[in-house]
Amino acid sequence: EVQLVESGGGLVQPGRSLKLSCAASGFTFSNYYMAWVRQAPKKGLEWVATISTSGSRTYYPDSVKGRFTISRDNAKSSLYLQMNSLKSEDTATYYCARFITGGHYFDYWGQGVMVTVSS
């Protein structure tokens, strides 16, 4: 059974940093692209980042480019999201998701972790 478990969320002040983690199990992690998707309170879904199997290629929307960094450790079956220069508009639930490269969609999602950016 595919399982994705996020951790590392919490309350952080504007301008500060936070690092999220996602522990994967139930599949061969190193064979899959992975991604982060977020959802602001009572809002829709927003793609945040995608990373290739080796970690050599990463992709971001303009809203987080230059502030967020996605990375992975295949030996630990773990995915990370380093978030710097956080803004109030980054407040959201962050989901780790397995990314299917054939069609570029997300086939499994974690339960999500809440990040609140506030002073």
Next chain:
Amino acid sequence: DIVLTQSPALAVSLGQRATISCRASQSVSTSSYNLMHWYQQKPGEQPKLLIYDASNLASGIPVRFSGSGSGTDFTLTINPVQADDIATYYCQQSRELPLTFGSGTKLEIK
């Protein structure tokens, strides 16, 4: 960016057909694929993949869910609707970056 437009809500009776639409601001189809995907999100839960590439049923999803469409107009159909289908449904395009989602359609029971 490709904008996906969905109606905010849809009310249907149990046992009836629900048709949820998603319109893209430009074509999301290639010569080989229709790059539109559908997710279900129940309150307090993570999204779940229902349909990929416009019409392919994801693993474990009941056959009463189906998808259709091409170009800019896509439809998710639930027939018949059951009480467990109460959720918000999102479309997502992968024709180009950034990947974008529709704003979601909340399915309600009449």
